[in-house]
Amino acid sequence: MARILAKKNSLTQKNIIKLRKHLDFYREELASLEGKYDEKLDKKLNEFLIKGNRKIAKLAFEACNKEQYAEAEFEAKLQKYDVRSYMKQRKLNHGIAKKIFKKASKGEPFGYLLVSRDKKMRALDKKRAKYIERLEKQKARFLEKNSLTFVVPYNRKKAALENEYFALKAKLEAEYTAKLYKEKSKIQDKIIKNEKKLSKAKHKIKATHTLPDDVLLEVKGLKMYFGGLKAVDDLSFNVKKGEIFGLIGPNGAGKTTVFNCITRFYNATGGDMYFENKYGEVVDLRSFKVHDIILQGIGRTFQNIELVKEVSVMENLLVASTRSYKTGFWGHVFATPSLKKEDKMLRAKAMRILRFMGLESYAGWYAMGLPYGILKKVEIARALMADAKLIIMDEPAAGLNDSETAELTETIRKIRDEFGVTILLVEHDMGLVMNVCDTVCAISFGQMLGIGTTEEIQKNEAVQEAYLGVSEEE
Amino acid sequence: MKKYLNKNYALLGKTPPKDERFTKVARALFFNPIGHYILFGVLCYVVAYLATNKIIPDLIPYSLQSSLAISFSFAIASIGFCLLMGYSGLASLGTGGFIGIGSYSVHYVMYQAELPLPVAIVAALLVAALIGVVVGFISLRIEGIYLVILTLGLSEILRNVYMVVEDKIKVKNFELFGTLIKKQHSLYIVATLLVVVMIITHNIINSPTGRAMLAMKNSTAAAQAMGISLIKYRLLAFVICTMYAALSGVMIMITIRSIQASNASGYYALITSLNILAAVIIGGFKSIWGAVFGSFVMYGMQTAILQDIPFFAENPEFITFISGALVIIVVMFFPGGLAQLILELKAKVKVWYKKIKEGIYGKDLG
Numbered sequence: 155m156a157r158i159l160a161k162k163n164s165l166t167q168k169n170i171i172k173l174r175k176h177l178d179f180y181r182e183e184l185a186s187l188e189g190k191y192d193e194k195l196d197k198k199l200n201e202f203l204i205k206g207n208r209k210i211a212k213l214a215f216e217a218c219n220k221e222q223y224a225e226a227e228f229e230a231k232l233q234k235y236d237v238r239s240y241m242k243q244r245k246l247n248h249g250i251a252k253k254i255f256k257k258a259s260k261g262e263p264f265g266y267l268l269v270s271r272d273k274k275m276r277a278l279d280k281k282r283a284k285y286i287e288r289l290e291k292q293k294a295r296f297l298e299k300n301s302l303t304f305v306v307p308y309n310r311k312k313a314a315l316e317n318e319y320f321a322l323k324a325k326l327e328a329e330y331t332a333k334l335y336k337e338k339s340k341i342q343d344k345i346i347k348n349e350k351k352l353s354k355a356k357h358k359i360k361a362t363h364t365l366p367d368d369v370l371l372e373v374k375g376l377k378m379y380f381g382g383l384k385a386v387d388d389l390s391f392n393v394k395k396g397e398i399f400g401l402i403g404p405n406g407a408g409k410t411t412v413f414n415c416i417t418r419f420y421n422a423t424g425g426d427m428y429f430e431n432k433y434g435e436v437v438d439l440r441s442f443k444v445h446d447i448i449l450q451g452i453g454r455t456f457q458n459i460e461l462v463k464e465v466s467v468m469e470n471l472l473v474a475s476t477r478s479y480k481t482g483f484w485g486h487v488f489a490t491p492s493l494k495k496e497d498k499m500l501r502a503k504a505m506r507i508l509r510f511m512g513l514e515s516y517a518g519w520y521a522m523g524l525p526y527g528i529l530k531k532v533e534i535a536r537a538l539m540a541d542a543k544l545i546i547m548d549e550p551a552a553g554l555n556d557s558e559t560a561e562l563t564e565t566i567r568k569i570r571d572e573f574g575v576t577i578l579l580v581e582h583d584m585g586l587v588m589n590v591c592d593t594v595c596a597i598s599f600g601q602m603l604g605i606g607t608t609e610e611i612q613k614n615e616a617v618q619e620a621y622l623g624v625s626e627e628e
Numbered sequence: 629m630k631k632y633l634n635k636n637y638a639l640l641g642k643t644p645p646k647d648e649r650f651t652k653v654a655r656a657l658f659f660n661p662i663g664h665y666i667l668f669g670v671l672c673y674v675v676a677y678l679a680t681n682k683i684i685p686d687l688i689p690y691s692l693q694s695s696l697a698i699s700f701s702f703a704i705a706s707i708g709f710c711l712l713m714g715y716s717g718l719a720s721l722g723t724g725g726f727i728g729i730g731s732y733s734v735h736y737v738m739y740q741a742e743l744p745l746p747v748a749i750v751a752a753l754l755v756a757a758l759i760g761v762v763v764g765f766i767s768l769r770i771e772g773i774y775l776v777i778l779t780l781g782l783s784e785i786l787r788n789v790y791m792v793v794e795d796k797i798k799v800k801n802f803e804l805f806g807t808l809i810k811k812q813h814s815l816y817i818v819a820t821l822l823v824v825v826m827i828i829t830h831n832i833i834n835s836p837t838g839r840a841m842l843a844m845k846n847s848t849a850a851a852q853a854m855g856i857s858l859i860k861y862r863l864l865a866f867v868i869c870t871m872y873a874a875l876s877g878v879m880i881m882i883t884i885r886s887i888q889a890s891n892a893s894g895y896y897a898l899i900t901s902l903n904i905l906a907a908v909i910i911g912g913f914k915s916i917w918g919a920v921f922g923s924f925v926m927y928g929m930q931t932a933i934l935q936d937i938p939f940f941a942e943n944p945e946f947i948t949f950i951s952g953a954l955v956i957i958v959v960m961f962f963p964g965g966l967a968q969l970i971l972e973l974k975a976k977v978k979v980w981y982k983k984i985k986e987g988i989y990g991k992d993l994g
Binding site: 461 | 828831832834835836837838839840842843846847849850851852853854855856857858864914
């Protein structure tokens with residue numbers, strides 16, 4: 155009955171998917187509008203400042219070096235004076251020496267000549283001191299005078315520039331806030347419109363099943379037969395919200411088959427799977443195609459890493475958001491501005507996720523040469539990129555060494571706490587399972603052996619027999 | 629003065645503005661792949677103008693112009709094949725048959741119905757899209773070598789249909805936007821369309837569609853888990869490929885003017901499909917420039933360059949050896965094609981440059 159209803163409503167479902175895509179886009183756009191004009195404002199103000207500073211730079215140059223200039227002039231004048239006074243002294247000494255020579259040759263006394271020379275020398279020294287005083291006065295006057303001619307216009311112009319700057323800033327801010335408000339209200343109108351449409355479309359689809367409040371995924375009587383082989387036979391379990399659910403079992407127990415049934419890679423032979431999707435509605439997973447599962451909020455990682463090796467880590471994340479692009483094929487062909495806008499938004503989102511995962515520095519790297527542990531993390535980041543509510547991990551610790559496994563354990567806990575995702579994992583590494591899982595479900599040959607906390611499972615005799623017992627002997 | 633300006637910026641805590649030696653137009657042309665395509669188109673125009681108008685005699689021989697026109701017509705199909713094989717991971721040997729769609733629509737629309745060229749192009753694209761959808765649906769069921777065989781069969785069926793319907797097709801001189809287009813003017817149209825195709829392909833490759841195709845090529849399971857519908861993108865890849873092939877057929881018809889379909893080594897036979905495969909292998913599976921260069925090697929080199937060498941002029945049968953040897957060398961040493969070779973050279977030049985710089989300025993500064 156449920157399936158028939160779902161088929162009937164498939165058109166409405168498509169419409170709902172489209173509306174939701176639009177809504178997601180608008181919400182993201184609204185969020186991205188927050189700092190949209192800050193950069194522009196900064197750029198414009200910066201440009202203004204640079205232009206103004208260029209104009210007054212010459213004035214600033216002279217104002218800065220005024221004192222140096224006065225000092226240099228003082229020194230130069232003093233030097234000039236000293237050179238002149240030296241010549242005078244030389245002349246004086248020369249003349250007196252001549253006179254002394256004459257007197258001495260005639261045999262007359264010449265002591266008074268020496269006294270008068272000393273007197274004249276002292277007078278010259280006094281004159282020099284006076285000159286220095288005069289020069290200093292001149293310097294002071296120069297500095298005072300120049301403060302009027304150079305510094306004041308500079309200060310005045312700088313003040314004017316600052317005033318202009320603040321006026322421009324106020325003007326631009328007012329302009330941009332008005333613009334921002336207009337754009338925001340436009341988008342909000344669109345959001346309201348779309349929400350109305352969405353609620354109308356939702357009314358058409360009747361809820362066929364309800365889940366308890368704390369349950370995210372309900373698997374009921376799942377059967378998967380490959381011809382005569384019963385890979386999964388009548389398996390039922392519930393995955394609670396926000397828990398880390400481990401699925402264990404010996405090789406060939408059908409764990410991966412269960413995963414492939416949930417993600418619709420296999421069409422289950424029988425049974426029901428109900429899931430509370432990322433919009434809070436309970437949906438029947440069997441009514442979706444493989445490539446529509448991700449829109450409901452189920453992301454998965456693979457046992458052998460399945461990344462696109464010839465593009466960068468960033469583009470690998472963008473692969474996961476292929477379905478969230480609002481722009482259609484023709485937009486892609488002509489590289490329209492709206493596509494570029496969306497690309498920018500999604501790249502920012504991908505960068506946020508990479509930063510959270512500690513992979514920021516690898517964003518531009520090709521996926522080809524990166525170590526295994528990092529690629530595993532990139533796969534988890536890719537699942538997060540699609541806003542997954544439930545992440546299904548197929549043997550996340552396969553091929554990792556001990557330290558990488560420990561890091562992965564931490565990462566798994568971290569994404570559960572931070573993004574509020576539920577994690578469903580298949581794992582052979584018992585250390586990881588017992589360490590990280592809240593609930594463990596053990597299966598063997600497609601049938602359930604036991605379900606419970608890790609301790610309960612460890613004590614479970616059937617599980618010990620089938621699985622742990624063997625490993626103890628080893 | 630400059631020092632003081634920089635000091636001023638430093639005081640303000642701002643960085644000086646970016647080096648704006650180039651104008652906006654120059655930056656768009658020289659530092660942007662799309663600009664490179666447009667420059668390439670302009671270069672083709674110059675070559676066509678010089679070859680037809682004979683302003684400087686013997687600068688560009690007429691044979692170069694015609695060989696460029698033919699090789700660029702095939703380059704359109706090669707680019708489509710690149711998108712199909714390098715990006716979507718699907719194989720096809722039906723290119724020869726798909727090229728015929730374009731040629732026949734030119735024959736019927738322009739020669740018999742005497743309608744303008746754009747109508748012929750639209751007709752070719754529509755028919756090609758239809759056939760692309762059919763092959764795309766087939767590709768959902770069949771993969772790998774079986775798909776190759778199937779497309780080969782389809783191509784042969786198409787060729788037989790052409791032979792039965794009308795063996796010899798031709799087109800006369802025609803008017804486009806008020807100017808008479810003769811055979812020697814075809815490079816103008818071919819270059820224009822090639823540039824448009826290059827730009828569109830570049831856009832597709834760098835868009836979510838291109839990424840989705842790459843994801844599909846790498847792993848269908850992961851692609852489906854990431855919300856990529858196989859039906860949609862396989863159909864899309866085949867439709868684009870056949871459309872490009874048909875467009876290439878239109879261009880070939882305009883450059884060559886009369887073709888016989890029953891010719892076993894003609895343009896609609898298996899040999900064309902193989903030649904285009906070889907062109908894409910030589911150029912590189914994921915490179916637009918590689919596809920263009922590869923088709924020049926396969927179709928233009930013979931008449932443009934090798935004919936002037938006396939050895940090849942005397943023994944024309946050795947010409948095919950060159951392309952064969954190139955394919956072998958490329959596959960053995962450069963699996964990514966000549967595009968990979970150029971990338972590696974670029975990286976090496978960078979390393980050399982760095983070493984020289986270190987030699988001059990010392991390690992710390994370099």
